[in-house]
Amino acid sequence: MLRSGAISQEILESMDTGVLAFDKAGAMVFANSAACQILHLSPEDAFASSSLETEGVVARCQEMIRHVLRTSEPIIHTWRESRICLNLSVKPWKGCSGALLFIQDKSDQDSLLERDKQFIANASHELRTPITIIQGFAETLCAYPKLSPRTVGDISEKIARTSKRLENLVQSLLALSNLEYFSEEKLREADLFEIASHCRDLVLGAYPNAQIAMVRTAPRLVVRADPQLLDLAIVNLLENGIKYSLPPAKLRIAMHVRAPHVLIEVHDEGIGIPPEALPSIFNRFYKVDRTQPFKSKGVGLGLSLVKEIVEKHHGFITVSSEVGMGSIFTIFLPLPSP
Ligand code: ADP
Numbered sequence: 001m002l003r004s005g006a007i008s009q010e011i012l013e014s015m016d017t018g019v020l021a022f023d024k025a026g027a028m029v030f031a032n033s034a035a036c037q038i039l040h041l042s043p044e045d046a047f048a049s050s051s052l053e054t055e056g057v058v059a060r061c062q063e064m065i066r067h068v069l070r071t072s073e074p075i076i077h078t079w080r081e082s083r084i085c086l087n088l089s090v091k092p093w094k095g096c097s098g099a100l101l102f103i104q105d106k107s108d109q110d111s112l113l114e115r116d117k118q119f120i121a122n123a124s125h126e127l128r129t130p131i132t133i134i135q136g137f138a139e140t141l142c143a144y145p146k147l148s149p150r151t152v153g154d155i156s157e158k159i160a161r162t163s164k165r166l167e168n169l170v171q172s173l174l175a176l177s178n179l180e181y182f183s184e185e186k187l188r189e190a191d192l193f194e195i196a197s198h199c200r201d202l203v204l205g206a207y208p209n210a211q212i213a214m215v216r217t218a219p220r221l222v223v224r225a226d227p228q229l230l231d232l233a234i235v236n237l238l239e240n241g242i243k244y245s246l247p248p249a250k251l252r253i254a255m256h257v258r259a260p261h262v263l264i265e266v267h268d269e270g271i272g273i274p275p276e277a278l279p280s281i282f283n284r285f286y287k288v289d290r291t292q293p294f295k296s297k298g299v300g301l302g303l304s305l306v307k308e309i310v311e312k313h314h315g316f317i318t319v320s321s322e323v324g325m326g327s328i329f330t331i332f333l334p335l336p337s338p
């Protein structure tokens with residue numbers, strides 16, 4: 001049991017939880033700095049006022065305190081307002097017949113949970129669409145065994161195409177989920193030119209008509225990377241450059257050092273991105289509304305995956321684009337110290 005008031009005071013001040021004490025008349029007699037910070041009160045104001053009077057969360061706290069002073073029963077409540085989430089708990093303060101209010105700021109955890117919920121809802125929606133399509137076509141094949149070979153061929157092709165889309169979606173979801181478990185230990189010194197050449201070869205294998213030039217301004221460019229992940233990011237950018245260009249797509253990968261960063265630029269001469277879409281382009285499930293032949297067959301996860309990969313490498317990504325002229329995606333990675 002602590003005897004020293006000074007020690008108790010120090011402990012209260014070092015807590016992240018806001019602690020406020022009220023006497024039996026409901027007047028505030030103590031607030032630690034966490035409480036003042038969470039409730040946006042300056043300590044002087046907090047002590048000067050005999051009770052909390054403002055609206056919103058403070059009014060809610062006052063109600064809870066009155067309840068505890070009246071009934072001597074503890075009460076808890078979660079306060080939510082836009083992005084703020086506070087756990088409020090009021091208990092009787094037995095020694096003084098007053099009440100103690102504890103406030104925990106859960107806004108960060110709450111917004112993460114909200115983000116996860118939103119992600120699961122979007123992912124389920126995106127999964128349901130191809131599954132429904134495949135199911136519908138498969139049922140048609142079963143229900144009408146005498147369809148012409150041409151119709152059967154058409155339907156089978158649609159099933160195969162939709163299955164591919166489903167596979168891509170599941171792969172992106174798995175990659176995003178694996179990134180959650182990314183470990184720093186996977187980063188090692190790697191030759192950026194080798195990584196970029198490997199990506200170019202992979203993409204040219206799938207799109208043999210595309211043209212991909214490579215430019216570097218330093219003889220050796222080293223980055224700290226998980227090569228497999230960085231491959232995934234660069235391949236995604238290259239594939240987008242091709243998907244959103246009229247064939248034959250003309251791309252360029254340029255690599256330079258601009259201390260304190262190593263830059264990897266992926267240039268295309270495609271259809272470009274409208275300026276109003278640019279701020280959202282890296283958001284999960286965001287797609288630009290396009291007409292054929294550029295209507296996206298993806299689900300809008302590619303660029304969010306690229307951004308998360310780059311961030312795991314302690315870097316960032318930017319985009320500049322002009323409609324009808326093309327786009328440049330630039331990955332900035334930290335230049336390893338010599
Ligand atoms: P998706 O897999 O649906 O293409 P992305 O996250 O990769 O999703 O891209 C999001 C949107 O950004 C796409 O709908 C597309 O319209 C646009 N976009 C991405 N890269 C390019 C590019 N190089 N040129 C033009 N538009 C692009």
